[in-house]
Amino acid sequence: MTAAIAWFTGLPSSGKSTLARRVQDRLAASGRASVLLDGDELREVLGAEAYEPEDRERFYRTLGALAGLLANQGMIVLVAATAPARVHRDRARGALVGGGVFVEVWVKTPLSVCETRDPKGLYARARRGEASELPGVGVAYEPPLAPEVVADGGFDDAAGAAIERLLDRPRA
Numbered sequence: 001m002t003a004a005i006a007w008f009t010g011l012p013s014s015g016k017s018t019l020a021r022r023v024q025d026r027l028a029a030s031g032r033a034s035v036l037l038d039g040d041e042l043r044e045v046l047g048a049e050a051y052e053p054e055d056r057e058r059f060y061r062t063l064g065a066l067a068g069l070l071a072n073q074g075m076i077v078l079v080a081a082t083a084p085a086r087v088h089r090d091r092a093r094g095a096l097v098g099g100g101v102f103v104e105v106w107v108k109t110p111l112s113v114c115e116t117r118d119p120k121g122l123y124a125r126a127r128r129g130e131a132s133e134l135p136g137v138g139v140a141y142e143p144p145l146a147p148e149v150v151a152d153g154g155f156d157d158a159a160g161a162a163i164e165r166l167l168d169r170p171r172a
Contacts, residue, residue, distance in 0.1 A: 003071040003099075003101065005103070006020070006077070006102075006105055008078070008080045010082065011136040013117040014154070016107045019080075019105070019153075021036065026160055032076060035076070037063060037078070037081070038081070039079070039081030039082060039083075057088075060085075063079065063092070064088065068096055069095075071095075071096055084140065084141045086144065103148045104146075105148070105151055106147040149163050
């Protein structure tokens with residue numbers, strides 16, 4: 001079985017988790033099991049709720065290693081996490097033994113739209129100076145240079161179908 005990771009990156013509230021769940025549903029409907037590693041949920045589980053640069057580095061290193069571990073055991077791993085620095089996503093790509101399939105998905109949603117969707121009030125806090133670590137406002141977000149898929153928000157069905165096809169491609 002081919003090791004496979006799809007990493008959904010984008011600004012906070014861009015639709016990463018929504019799209020990842022929709023892809024997981026598509027895979028399940030075709031009889032393929034997958035695991036979804038949601039950055040927000042894992043931060044809580046791992047007790048990694050700090051956002052200082054060294055905390056963020058440690059969290060994304062751990063998340064990428066976990067995704068690689070599961071993928072190398074035959075799971076299709078869907079990761080919904082901002083990972084604002086390209087190096088975080090590149091490191092996860094390198095965690096696949098023997099090449100595997102890595103699909104970088106950029107959920108490309110304008111900052112203004114993300115701010116209107118903000119269920120946790122993160123952008124409002126950042127604009128008041130209370131959350132200086134928010135990617136896109138206080139911390140730089142480095143968009144992918146050559147993502148395999150660019151999605152228009154979390155409900156982009158064409159992107160979901162493309163991701164599913166790419167996860168099926170043979171290992172390099």
